[in-house]
Amino acid sequence: MGKHKKNYKMRFQWPDAIMLAVLVVLALLIVLPFLNVIAISFTTPKAYADTPLLLFPKVFTWENYETLFQDGRILIGYRTSGKFLLMAMPMNMFLTTTIAYGLSRSGYPGRRFLLKFVVFTMLFSGGIVPLYLTIKSYGLIGSMWGVALSEGINTFYMIIMLNFFQSLPESLVESAKLDGAGEYKILWKIVLPLSKPVISTVFLYYLVDRWNEWYNAMIMVRDTQNTPLQLVLRNIVLDSQNLDNIMTESVEIFTFSAGIKMGAVVVTVIPVMCIYPFLQKYFTKGIMLGAVK
Amino acid sequence: MAKNTTGVKKPTFKKTMKEVARFKGVYLIMLPAIIWYILFSYVPMAGLSLAFKSYKAKLGIWGSPFTGFSHFEKLFQDPRFIDSVIRTLKINGGRLILTFPCAIILALLLNELRVGRLKKVLQVTFTFPHFLSWVIIASIITNVLSFDGIVNSAIDLLGGEYVNFIGNAKLFVPLVYITEVWKGAGWSSIIYMAAIAGIDQEQFEAADIDGASRWDKVWRITLPSILPTIIIMFILAAGNVMTKGFDQIFNMNNAAVQKVSQTLDMYIYNVTFNAKKTDFGYSTAISMFRSVVNLIFLIAANTITKKLGGNGLMGGND
Helix, strand or coil: CCCCCCCCCCCCCHHHHHHHHHHHHHHHHHHHHHHHHHHHHCECHHHHHHCCCCCCCCCECCHHHHHHHHHCHHHHHHHHHHHHHHHHHHHHHHHHHHHHHHHHCCCCCCHHHHHHHHHHHHHCCCCHHHHHHHHHHCCCCCCHHHHHHHCCCCHHHHHHHHHHHHHCCHHHHHHHHHCCCCHHHHHHHHHHHHCHHHHHHHHHHHHHHHHCCCHHHHHHCCCCCCCCHHHHHHHHHHHHHHHHHHCCCCCCCCCCCHHHHHHHHHHHHHHHHHHHHHHHHHHHHHHHHHHHC | CCCCCCCCCCCCHHHHHHHHHHCHHHHHHHHHHHHHHHHHHHHHHHHHHHHHECCCCCCHHHHCCECCCHHHHHHCCCHHHHHHHHHHHHHHHHHHHHCHHHHHHHHHHHHHCCCHHHHHHHHHHHHHHHHCCHHHHHHHHHHHHCCCCHHHHHHHHCCCCCCCCCCCHHHHHHHHHHHHHHHHHHHHHHHHHHHHHCCCHHHHHHHHHCCCCHHHHHHHHHHHHHHHHHHHHHHHHHHCCCCCCHHHHHHHCCHHHCCCCCCHHHHHHHHHHCCCCCCHHHHHHHHHHHHHHHHHHHHHHHHHHHHCCCCCCCCCCC
């Protein structure tokens, strides 16, 4: 990015100092809340009450995490989210890749219609109420399968992939066809190996989306033994905190201390942090491939 | 399937079928996804017909009897519905004015920054919150802004009065804007950074020879060069004015701000999934209103984008 030639006026001037200061302050506004959350989660409630501006654990303790995991809901959350990823991700990737490949081919009757058929879903949708009733009519309410199926293809990601497939030289596919290879074989052996960047990008997009899933699960799966992590976090943090804010006096009637709640935030953020280097590597590519195109 | 039969020479049915047979592998590979689109996109769309029916749980979405336009008659006399539509347009219209430019400003600032390594670190920091769900962001924000949170502690140390950020109806919408920028400006700025990177460097060099100041260059070269990108992003954002921000508002909502947080999507949620007795026909009528208005917005946005020479949502795939 920013390939300014380095031969003109590269002196550091006072506007640079101001801009740098502004940007660093903005970055701190993002970093400090995270540090605060982490620090609270590793600090005893008493130490937290005594140290208002907490940015690193004053009295270090695992206590909050122990209580959090004893509660069991976090483990249910991890289990459900893990299972959900295993259900949804292969389906997402399979459906997205196959239709993107099919639409990237040309010359067959009905292609234009299929494109319109697919793109129309980006412009118009039934919304959550008919979706809920449809899933219900399929008998999928109460199961994470209903959630996974309702999110089978993200058409926007599909189009990112389609654009990439279309940029591959057509002769590759044609010559493979002449050799008698079937469509699955062409996709698997020729197109996919050449499309690693876009596959990785779309995979990561889906991964983040599925990991962050909560709304459809909240509506379609009302089962305390089958709650994805985000929803567990929501239940732990927001419900009690809302109570906290309604009351003007800080009467502590809720069961979870701030430390435990922030521990729940941390364990939900950690997996995203772990894949963030990969996201960094691919997301710019994705946004280029898809957004302004 | 034979939609492309508008040419002078009409391909016969037989010929089309021959072509279909030749490409059967392609159709076959797409079949699972096509079935998915039908079952999980088009069937729910057809389910909007429930807006004209009176829903009976036993008869289900397809068997319930038609009632005509009664839900819509009720709908347009429902003050809570009308309020929610106006509120949605106000909140999301405000985003276009207040939060939309932030990403552009951030991109310009980052671009002008001449410390390469630090720039990377800053960008990585600004982009991170984009990947977290609103559940997490709302938890963090609520923690930071609560009574014993770090912000109020800082205010206290500086001798100020405690501020009730979270349970304050007046502060709710400003907080929605601020948190949106907090979460998304870094991510949105990437696209402008890319547009800036694509500007022909000779323009800047020529400006240098003419003795242009940095401000001149930003104002007269950088900004005009990325203006097409800005316009397209703006129109796309405007197209989402009906649906934007449900995740965010749902998670930042609490009892104290309920009056100001009732956007259309919140209203749909509340009358459908949060009510003691749900009239699914009525809920669907609201859903239908939302879908149709959204479609109109998106088509308008798309048409304008195309007129301006962009590809629009439909892309250039035809």
